[in-house]
Amino acid sequence: MRPSRLDPLFTPVSTLQGIGPKLAQLLSNLLGAPQSQQARIIDLLFHAPTSIIDRRLRPGIKGAPDGATVTLELVINHHRPAPRGSKAPYKVAAHDQTGSIELVFFHARNDYLQRILPEGEQRLVSGKVEWFNERAQMVHPDYIVTLQEAATLPMIEPVYPMTAGLSPKVLQKAMGAALPLLPPLPEWQDSTFHSQQGFPSFHGAIHALHRPQNAQDGALEGKSRARLAYDEFLANQLALALVRNAHRTHHGVSRPGTGRLRQEIRKKLPFQLTDAQEQALQEISDDIAQPNKMLRLLQGDVGAGKTIVALMAMAQVIEDGAQAALMAPTDILARQHYASVKPLCDAAGIRLAVLSGKDTAKTKREITQALEDGEIDLIIGTHALFQSTVNFTNLALVVVDEQHRFGVHQRLALSQKGRGVDVLVMTATPIPRTLVLSYFGDMDVSRLTGKPAGRLPIKTVSISLDRIGEIVERIQSVISKGQKVYWVCPLVEESEKIDLAAAQERFTDLQHALGDVVALVHGKQKADEKEAAMHAFKTGSARVLVATTVIEVGVDVPDATIIVIEHAERFGLAQLHQLRGRVGRGSQASTCVLLYKSPLTETSAARINILRQTNDGFLIAEEDLKLRGEGELLGTRQSGTPGFKLADLEHHSQLMEVARDDARLILTQDPNLASERGQALRYLLYLFARDEAIQLLRAG
The missing domain is CATH 3.40.50.300 (P-loop containing nucleotide triphosphate hydrolases)
Structure with missing residues (x-):
């Protein structure tokens, strides 16, 4: 159950004063709400500005730099309305002690301008000054207020991403109505880390983001934005760690193997394994030998030799009398894996088969029967392996090739076809460390750097x-x-x-x-x-x-x-x-x-x-991240991986590592989030829409 204190933040934006159905729809489009739903107050508060406008510069007309945003205290001289039927602009002449300026308005309503800029009176006017032939003008000032209303003029104003049909003023007004609804919340950050970083409270950081008092308040590298970025990373890492805990603590089986089949495969190899392959093998082998379920990502550049590492891992569970499955995204790839490992399996006496959607009904029947009877040790196939007709005698390890082509639910469907099934995911897409953490934080990672001996650079x-x-x-x-x-x-x-x-x-x-x-x-x-x-x-x-x-x-x-x-x-x-x-x-x-x-x-x-x-894929991936941003890498916008709202991977990536370590420590000390900090962290998970993870906690 979501804490009732958060309820105001989860109400639709249409509950805000002045937001009717049309505006609510525009805001929902801007904030990326699902089609059938309206954006909520929390979505609005998490809509981060991209920059700020600083209106603190008050140089007088003569000292105003060309193209700069300034605030001027003006006396209004006279109005020059455009002739009737003409497309010429409406102009208002004004002055201060240093010089004269023209305020210019297109498609203006004469009565409105005469009301807000009465001749002979003083007004505070803010906007961009332009100089033509040594004469100053300001086209469509952003703000015009009386001297008594000076306090209402935002000296530092956030600039937000916008959508067609919505004006910045309307968005600012909505934000102003949303901010008072933010309730005081308990502090979920580690107290030592929080004070070391000099972070404000969550409440303070959100206010600084939307009502900045100085240039640092809204800046990406400022303390407020960094605080919120860390919160977002922590919510993400904590949710992934909870998923991982739930996976690992359920019915794992220790399968240390005898080493016999792996020895036979090594004898048959025409080359020696690289140091990176040996290390990855050791990590995977240790995981499989543990009584917890393995969930590991094997990252290897193209041609780094992932398949042989996967085969040795599968041989380990087969040594213990269990079965393994290797799942590939296409028929071509499944058959290619089959052809490449067959000589090694034959040499080691591993009974191997391949199953794909292309097989005849008779072949499929024979293979599925042999699998069920335990006559096949290792099966290679496509998503055909998910089908309910495919059953195993004793499935122990699933290797999934090319992770981003399979959904999490498919990965789980296959691992549920056995008892305590370990999962190894292979990807040839080099993913930068920060992205591995944000997208695969629930997995341990083994990396194959370098290439097998004898490969020439391209x-x-x-x-x-x-x-x-x-x-x-x-x-x-x-x-x-x-x-x-x-x-x-x-x-x-x-x-x-x-x-x-x-x-x-x-x-x-x-x-x-x-x-x-x-x-x-x-x-x-x-x-x-x-x-x-x-x-x-x-x-x-x-x-x-x-x-x-x-x-x-x-x-x-x-x-x-x-x-x-x-x-x-x-x-x-x-x-x-x-x-x-x-x-x-x-x-x-x-x-x-x-x-x-x-x-x-x-x-x-x-x-x-x-x-x-x-030719270094990992270096290339880091550069790709810099050039394109995390959203496009791996097509992540399409594949449902987390697009962060407040965190920016380029500016805040170092905080991701800290958040991962923090999440692990939290769950080691307080696996049910029952402590005072644990209860506060539940608020965090709800705020950042990671509440599915709360359902994985045992009662309490």
Whole structure:
């Protein structure tokens, strides 16, 4: 139950004075309320300003800098209304002790202006001054008040993100009506940390945000904003930690394994595992041996060797007589995983099968029966593994490849098909540390840095699209020597048809230039057509594969040595890096060609430059975060991951680490949030809409 003290904050904005249905709808649009619901007072209070206007400068007319916002004490001289029917502005002449100024109004109501600017009287006027031919003017002043009303003029005014149809004055008025509804709340921050940081109270920070008294009050790096950012991080981390606790403390099973199968796999490997792989294996193995459920993220750059680490983990539970499942996002990837681990499984005596939506009803029946009878140790498949017809004798470990293609509920559905099922999630998308914490804070993380021995760095070059003819000639020469080439065309969802047409057109052009060694694969093809094109490319009957970004995840053709990415400026950095990782998988030197359309924007040029300079996916991800902000990275806006309202990852990322440690400590000392601080933290979870986590607490 939400504490009743918070009820005023969860009432709709239409309960505020002066907010009718139309304004309530505009505010709901601005504040991102769900379609069927109206925005609430708390949504309004969490709508952070982007900057401030400082009206404290009072230099007199003569000293007013051009383009500056100033406040002037003026005597009104006379009015010059526009001639009837004319589109000329209405002008009001005024002066102070230092000089003269014209106040300019377009589409003005004469009677209104004569009422608020009576000739011969003094007024306090605030707005932007512009100088023309040494004459000062102010177009549409922001504020006009009497000297007696001077206290009502906001000397420091927050500037908010707006929506069409809503004026800043109306939003300010709504904010003014909402602020008194904020009740006094108990302090949930750790008292030592709170005083060390010099943070205000939550109540004080919200007031400073919307009614700033100085430039620091509203600034991103100011104490008030940092306090609120920390609160938001703490609510997020605490909720993730509660989810994690609930997952781990329910019916885990210790499965230390015997080491026998892992030893057999190691004997069969044609290479030695890297130090990073050994460390990740140790971390995962220790987790599986614990009587708690594992929930771990295995992050590895493209080609860092995640699959072999996952196979060793699955071998550990199989040694204990249990079963494992590896789930991939596509049929192509599931079958590729199957082909890559089959020789190792055969050598170790692991009974392996692959199941996908494409199998015949008879094959599916036989495989599901064998799984249920315990005749299969390791199953690889797509989301077909979720189906209610698929049952296991003793499922112990689920490995999910490419996390952001599976929802949390799907991950849980699969882990519920056994007792104490451990979950390992693999992603080839290098995610910056701060984003791992905000999106996967409920998981421990193992990182595979570096690449397996023998992999050569990929050379990256950028070339203007005007020189496409030279690229085609170069491709003709390399395919005549037996090499293979990817050619990637962009696919932007808003214009899918146009882009699909562009891919078809590029395919036709290349076929015309190079002959029938060119194949095409895109997302709108039937599975059979895709499979046939991929098969032709793998076996070598096709030497050039024209593709939309369907090849981004997991396609493995070791003898492909060139990838051409057309319109590279349209892709994000992380995605370009993923695509580049399709080559450089064999022993030959590989090249990535970024074809761009001139002129490049500053961001696109920076992106392409970073890619040319480094092959380090984690460094690239950090740079991508700086260039694009956390919202676009990984398509997080679409995938329902938390977009923070008050915290800014670039300015406040160091607070995320502190919040994670704080959340862990809280739940170690007070797992039910029953202490005085624990009770206060429940308020925090409700305020930041993390109250689902409260339901995970045991009674109390």
